[in-house]
Amino acid sequence: MKVIKQLVIAIGLMLPMICAHAEVDKRARDLAASCAACHGTNGRSAGGFPMLASLDKTYFVAQMKDFKSGARPATVMHQLSKGFTDEEFELMGSFFAAQQR
Amino acid sequence: MSLDRRDFLKLGVAGIAIGAFPGLAFATSEIIPKKGQRVVIVGGGFGGATAAKYIRMWSNNKIDVVLVERNPQFISCPMSNTVLGGSRTIGDLTRSYDTLKKKYGVKLVQGEVTAIDTQKQAVMLAQGHLGYDRLIIAPGVDFMFEQIEGLNAEVAAESIPHAWKAGAQTVLLRKQLEAMPDGGVCVIGIPKAPYRCPPGPYERACQIAFYLKNNKPKSKVLVLDANPDITSKKGLFMAAWKELYPGMVEYRANAMVTKVNVAGKTVSTEFEDVKADVLNVIPPMKAGVIASLAGVVNVDNRWCAVDFTSYESKVHKNVHVIGDAVSAALPKSGYMATSQAKICAAAVIELMQGQAPDPVPTIANTCYSMVSDSEAMHVAHMYRFNAEKQAMIAGEGGGVSAKRSEVEGALAGYWLENVLNDVLM
Numbered sequence: 001m002k003v004i005k006q007l008v009i010a011i012g013l014m015l016p017m018i019c020a021h022a023e024v025d026k027r028a029r030d031l032a033a034s035c036a037a038c039h040g041t042n043g044r045s046a047g048g049f050p051m052l053a054s055l056d057k058t059y060f061v062a063q064m065k066d067f068k069s070g071a072r073p074a075t076v077m078h079q080l081s082k083g084f085t086d087e088e089f090e091l092m093g094s095f096f097a098a099q100q101r
Numbered sequence: 102m103s104l105d106r107r108d109f110l111k112l113g114v115a116g117i118a119i120g121a122f123p124g125l126a127f128a129t130s131e132i133i134p135k136k137g138q139r140v141v142i143v144g145g146g147f148g149g150a151t152a153a154k155y156i157r158m159w160s161n162n163k164i165d166v167v168l169v170e171r172n173p174q175f176i177s178c179p180m181s182n183t184v185l186g187g188s189r190t191i192g193d194l195t196r197s198y199d200t201l202k203k204k205y206g207v208k209l210v211q212g213e214v215t216a217i218d219t220q221k222q223a224v225m226l227a228q229g230h231l232g233y234d235r236l237i238i239a240p241g242v243d244f245m246f247e248q249i250e251g252l253n254a255e256v257a258a259e260s261i262p263h264a265w266k267a268g269a270q271t272v273l274l275r276k277q278l279e280a281m282p283d284g285g286v287c288v289i290g291i292p293k294a295p296y297r298c299p300p301g302p303y304e305r306a307c308q309i310a311f312y313l314k315n316n317k318p319k320s321k322v323l324v325l326d327a328n329p330d331i332t333s334k335k336g337l338f339m340a341a342w343k344e345l346y347p348g349m350v351e352y353r354a355n356a357m358v359t360k361v362n363v364a365g366k367t368v369s370t371e372f373e374d375v376k377a378d379v380l381n382v383i384p385p386m387k388a389g390v391i392a393s394l395a396g397v398v399n400v401d402n403r404w405c406a407v408d409f410t411s412y413e414s415k416v417h418k419n420v421h422v423i424g425d426a427v428s429a430a431l432p433k434s435g436y437m438a439t440s441q442a443k444i445c446a447a448a449v450i451e452l453m454q455g456q457a458p459d460p461v462p463t464i465a466n467t468c469y470s471m472v473s474d475s476e477a478m479h480v481a482h483m484y485r486f487n488a489e490k491q492a493m494i495a496g497e498g499g500g501v502s503a504k505r506s507e508v509e510g511a512l513a514g515y516w517l518e519n520v521l522n523d524v525l526m
Contacts, residue, residue, distance in 0.1 A: 048519070
């Protein structure tokens with residue numbers, strides 16, 4: 001009984017860690033973090049720059065590709081987008097879509 | 102004198118304790134007792150404050166973070182040139198550390214670090230010491246006053262401000278401009294690169310010219326640049342000077358200030374002595390003194406080499422360096438300091454769990470320069486780690502604005518709000 005109790009406590013203590021690992025792709029999180037100086041922590045912009053938190057992933061990826069190709073004009077993003085891969089757009093898109101506004 | 106049994110026991114216990122717990126060997130007391138895994142961060146500027154927030158946030162508050170900062174409040178260096186132009190006050194750029202404490206549980210210690218013991222893994226302050234598992238230093242820059250005859254920290258604080266750290270000197274320089282007669286000359290001396298904020302001195306020339314144009318239109322700004330050319334956004338700055346401030350900004354390349362005369366209000370270069378009404382000499386820079394205390398300055402006696410996947414020093418294990426002090430082909434900007442801080446924060450969390458950090462850190466940087474109260478332009482690049490070269494390499498597509506604009510001027514203001522929120526809120 002005592003052993004089971006200890007086991008339950010141990011699993012309970014580990015649970016937040018297990019969950020945190022399952023939830024967030026760290027590469028996506030870290031790529032997205034570099035956008036925060038302009039677009040706010042986790043994409044929650046206070047104004048001026050588009051809110052990225054909760055943005056539809058398909059929409060986000062399409063915009064980034066359009067910035068990259070020049071189809072969508074921009075002041076800055078036509079430059080920054082060119083350095084990232086399509087796979088990285090997908091990762092960032094997934095991360096921002098999962099963030100609350 | 103003989104030892105009785107009680108004394109002997111005390112000594113014995115102390116001896117064992119010193120061996121088992123090195124922390125007890127310090128002459129000073131622990132400022133905040135260390136329980137569990139702890140990161141100490143020295144320097145609460147853009148880099149240090151961001152690292153503090155993100156380690157707490159990304160570790161789900163599991164890692165204890167102590168942030169040591171000497172100033173009671175945060176003052177943004179980015180956009181501080183607009184205080185000289187008059188469109189902002191230093192108060193507009195000042196923020197509190199309270200949210201880092203209350204929302205994120207960062208433990209803030211206000212004080213001056215006097216020594217760092219990388220063997221015992223402790224940071225010393227006048228009020229005691231702080232033990233760490235990992236140390237992040239974000240020391241910013243200090244000034245090499247010794248390279249300019251007649252200049253020192255006191256002269257800078259009282260009469261020839263560099264105003265290259267936002268605060269009292271920014272306000273002093275503004276007051277000197279206000280007191281300058283119409284028809285006067287303001288000299289800006291720019292050090293050889295690398296220095297903090299590459300476009301900053303040229304933006305400053307614009308901001309001072311903006312103030313003078315509207316208040317003292319017969320006055321001039323004379324830029325004495327130690328570099329062979331304008332180091333950032335050259336075409337854009339030249340256009341701004343010519344079109345917005347015709348005849349007011351004079352630029353001289355290869356004009357390194359080597360000497361100042363406080364009483365005579367004169368600066369000297371290799372070629373000439375220049376008398377002026379306001380002197381703003383920006384001295385050459387090196388990693389802030391905290392880097393020397395940690396013993397991690399190993400490039401040209403000025404900067405700190407790091408592993409770009411973790412920002413761990415190449416000199417000492419468990420000591421990380423972020424921001425302006427880092428030796429890299431990266432701009433020394435506030436934005437860049439936040440980008441480095443996040444890579445460092447993620448890596449520190451992984452390393453403390455025995456995991457490897459992201460092998461290909463990828464970061465961005467955008468810097469706006471305000472050329473008046475309303476117009477700005479930017480430079481933007483993304484950078485990716487190249488393991489073969491062990492360097493951060495600029496990605497494809499980076500560059501500057503096609504032209505300055507009011508749209509970017511407005512964005513620069515929003516950038517300031519968003520980045521300050523990202524660092525502190």
